[in-house]
Amino acid sequence: MDHDKMVPDFTSEFCAEPGKEPPGHISDFLDVCLEKAAIPPKQANRLQIAADEIFTNIRSYSGATKIRCVFSWQGSVATLIFTDDGIPYDPLSNKEPDTSASAQSRAVGGLGIFLVRRLMDNVSYQYQNGLNTLTLELKVPEA
Amino acid sequence: MKIEMSKNDSTLTVTLEGRLDTTTSPELEKSLQENLNGVQEVIMDFAGIEYISSAGLRVLLSVQKRMNAAGGSMKLLHVNDSVMEVFDITGFADILTIE
Numbered sequence: 060m061d062h063d064k065m066v067p068d069f070t071s072e073f074c075a076e077p078g079k080e081p082p083g084h085i086s087d088f089l090d091v092c093l094e095k096a097a098i099p100p101k102q103a104n105r106l107q108i109a110a111d112e113i114f115t116n117i118r119s120y121s122g123a124t125k126i127r128c129v130f131s132w133q134g135s136v137a138t139l140i141f142t143d144d145g146i147p148y149d150p151l152s153n154k155e156p157d158t159s160a161s162a163q164s165r166a167v168g169g170l171g172i173f174l175v176r177r178l179m180d181n182v183s184y185q186y187q188n189g190l191n192t193l194t195l196e197l198k199v200p201e202a
Numbered sequence: 203m204k205i206e207m208s209k210n211d212s213t214l215t216v217t218l219e220g221r222l223d224t225t226t227s228p229e230l231e232k233s234l235q236e237n238l239n240g241v242q243e244v245i246m247d248f249a250g251i252e253y254i255s256s257a258g259l260r261v262l263l264s265v266q267k268r269m270n271a272a273g274g275s276m277k278l279l280h281v282n283d284s285v286m287e288v289f290d291i292t293g294f295a296d297i298l299t300i301e
Binding site for chain 1: 252253254257260266283287297
């Protein structure tokens, strides 16, 4: 199916306030977006994994009071933009984890952002006006 | 996520359905902790797993370490392409037994 020509461009937004439960699940929000954009399972799963990693990191470590996630679908590219008011933190400055260590000496810390970088086509970070902004892009090939 | 566990002697078979992410991994970890005593072999059936994030990797790693320490084993069955992609990227493909 030549879905990128059939699905019109659109933008959708999800907001969460850590500490004020329930935050809602970003995966439920994304499910709706991914279905609307008719994104195939392989790319849909990559986007869900990336969103889980980024959203969890922000909620757990940034001290943010507001997290905003904007999904946009434009000409066969899916973009996720995360904005938060937590402490300035560039996840792309992380050292890459050792992915060849044995099970016994293996740690999982740092694997999340590493996965995001490998699963997405482009990841960029910006700190502006007191907000962290992380942009993830994934091209969706024509089916 | 749906988690089914069945224990036969020292073998624990875990059948999973859904997504192994930040939301669901704590459930799996808890169920495993309650059932791992005396277990020498863990069989995880991933047929119903859509994808796994690092939260799920953490749980698998802890079970693998526990089995290694106890002289036991763990194997994963029916892993889909999305899960395998994550195992390949993170090097987990080398430390897990995937059939």
